[in-house]
Structure formats: C-alpha cells, structure tokens
Amino acid sequence: MGSSTSKITTPPQMSAATASRGLPQSLRFSYKKALSLKMVCHLSEPNSEPMFALSSPDGWYSEVIMHEGPTTDAPPLAAITSEGKRGEDFAILVPGGKEILRYKFSLKKEVFWFGMQVGEGHNKRIERFEWRHSRGSEVKSVGQAGNGWKLVRLGGGMAGEGNEEDGPDRDDGYTKDGKEIVAVWAEGKAFKSISNIGEFQFRGSGATGELGMLWSLTALMSYICIYVHTMRQAATASTAAAS
Template identity: 35%
Template sequence: MGNLGKEKEEVNHGQQDGDAPPPYQEPTHDAPPDFEESIAAARASYKRDPITVKFPARFTCFYHWNSFTFHLGTSKKDLLFAVSPARLWGQKETLLRAGPEKSDPPLATAGTLKGSKQTSSLIKVHPHSGGDHKEILEVAMTGDYESTHRFSVPVGEKKQLEFFEWRNSRGAEVREVAEKKTTGYKLVRLSDSDVERGGSRQEREAGFTSDGRRVVAVAFHTANWMAGPQFAFLSDTLGETFEIVAVMSFLRIYELASQQAATAGAVAAA
C-alpha cells in the first residue's frame, strides 16, 4: 500500500506542475516457457535407450495390405511380434504372439471382461519359455471407451502389485516420441508420486504428470489409422510381465479407439 500511495503522489505532483503525463507503455511480463522448450527438456531427461527385457524400448505397429495380421518391430525389416486383431476368423480376442510367425505361441490376449458392471477389458499373459509365470495371469483394465484406463500388475523382482493408468495426452512426453503435434497416451505409475515434481505444464519436471506421478511409457497414432501406432518405454524396465501388459493394454485401447472411429465414420456416411 505504501508503494501504491507513493506512486499516486508522484503522478499528482507532476500534473500540478503542468508536466505532461509520461507516454503509455505496455506492461511487460515474463512469458511462460514455450512448449517446444518443454519438449526439449523432455528429450534431455528421458533415456534414449532405456533397458527393457521383452520388447524394444521403442517400436511401431506395421500393417500389411495383403494380411489382417500386423507386426510390432523397430523397422519393416525387423518384425518381432505378430498380432492378430479380434474378430479375425471369429476370434474374440486380440492375440499377441511370442514371435513374428503365425505359428509362434501366444504371448498375451486382450478382450472384453465378461460380467463386469462397467465396460472393462481382460488381458491374459500366457506362460512361455523363460517367462515369469507358469499359469495364465489375468489382468483387468477398467475404462473402456473412456479417457483413462487403469490396471494393476506385479512389478520388479519382488513382484509387488502396483497400479498403472493410461491417460489421453497431448503433452511433451507424447510430442517427444511423435516429434510433431498429435494426440496420444501416456502410461502413469500411480504408486510413484512426488507432488513437488508436479504442477502446470510449464512448471513441472519433464516425465511427470500434473499430480506428480512418473510417466513410464507413451504411445500415439495419427489420423491415418493404417499408418500404425508407435510405442515407447520412457524408463528402465519394471519387469517382463509389466512390459507385456503395458504393450497389450495399449493394443486393446487402440483397438477400441479404431472401433469408435469406424462407427463414427459409418454414422457420418449414413
């Protein structure tokens, strides 16, 4: 209040002396960090090659014009896993195989969770050579057709059960992978929370959400559904089971999103 009164006195004194008021100047404020700067910060903070167990740190879904089966791989010459979408040959679940061939054993499946009060998905991790489980591990994921999708999975050497959540995102984490403006998804580790690292987009540390939780993976797809989505882990592995469920859960979300897009297109054309 003291400074404000002093300023008023100086203005009145100048007017009493007959001096013209000083020319108007636009107030200056420090501009918030440009969004491109937050992308650059994200690139600097993420490991370009995080340590993973089962999948590459970053891969793409590759479609083939003469086949309903698509592949996950780092390039068209390096196809690592075959994926058969649901409703193919009467198939009710999306099937991820342990290798690139149709003859390779199943690694995981994803479909609708029957009997759930809300629309949810069921991911099944199949036992395989050198795997963490000798029996099928079932993981429920909530939030079909919603903006968030939550699941729990055992992680680390102690196989401690932790919760994760896919969230729709247009943030720096997705932009870092996509290298352009696009909408995608970020996988958040809910048990890893640090409020001090949260905040607004301009304030928070790269790789963390507004509520201070760590982003462990991202994925995105373009408006061209045949271009194939991309996936990237952003931190060192939390175990093979986590990787399988993370990838399979995104494939399920992508399947649901593509179904919605197809339905919307059919309604618009009607």
C-alpha cells in the same frame, strides 16, 4: 460387444529367449495389410524387421493375439478379450495369468487403468497404472504425431484422480500431478504411410526392467486394448451413419 471367452487353443507362453531379451524400448506398429478387413499388424523396432505379429481373425470385436514371432503362425505370447457385462473392460492374457484393464468415462475425460503385482522377492507389491490422453512433450518426442497417450505410474494411488490430461508435462518425465510417466504412445503420421499406426515407447522405470517382463508385456497389451476400443467406436459410428 464381445465376450470374455477366449478362442486361444494354446495358452500364452514366453520362450526363454524372449524372457531374457525383454521387449525393446520402442515398438513401431504398422498394418501388414492396410485395407484388409481382418486386422493383421506388425510390431518392430524403428527401421527394423518385424519382431511380433498382431492378429484379430474375426474383426475388431474378437480377441486380439500377439504372436511371439513376425507371422500369425507363431505361438501366442499374449492376447486381449472383452471383459465385463458391457464389454468395455479388457482381459489381458499373459503367460501364467490374466490382468484386467478397466475403463472409466466421464464428460471431462476418458481413462483406462490396471493394477498388477510388480517387483521381485520382498519388494513385490500391487501398483496401479493409468493411461491418459496427452499432447505433451513426452509424446511429441517420439517423432510421430503430436497427440497420443501416456501411461502414468500411480503406485498405490487410485486411478482416475489425475489433473488435466492435456498441456505440457514436467521436463523430468513426470505429470503435472507429480506421477511418473512409464510409457507413451504417439499416433502415426498419416501422410507418411497408410500402413503406419504409431509408436509405443517405454520411459523411466518402465524402460529399466525394474517392473518386470510381465509388466512390460501387460503395459504394451494395455495400449493395444485402447487401440481396439478406438477402432470399435469408429466402426460403430460408421455403421450408425450408414443406417
């Protein structure tokens, strides 16, 4: 199922320009080579030139690197690797540290969550954030497909305790159980382009910068973990069907 041992020879680093600029509010994901066995993707603002590249040189079960530039020659800005005995959790490597994305599965729902330090100075604290499946208005408003995920800010609350995953959210950017939605992911419309994967957007306090640049980077990479998890499941199912 993979290993938590990183093959990155250079630790993730962030240039002063990226730290100052921050991440865009919206990032569209697309395959550079849609039919390639090696995963290479581009991240760009909608209708703009690529800003970052994603690469996974050894396939879905290897680490995935986010490059601080539009080519895979650019230095690593962040990366993910498998974590834990079963390889279902992920280590998110960011400049100066590592965060863990935890995976919880039950017959009723599938949840990914992480906890990290946010805020500045005396306001620093540990908060938890949880990805939930969604077909709500927040996801639909992205303009891609009507299904995806929402990243919910739990504060100091425990992960995996939310109400139903589907159905409409409150109009003011909060879930039915009263938690703020700080980012969303909408699946790409397949008929638009074979290379279109989908779109990630920061929302609410996730878009204001108050949670910090490292949080923004971790949140983005945490969805990439989910995408990799989904592709691994598809690859495993395909292999099982073939055999």
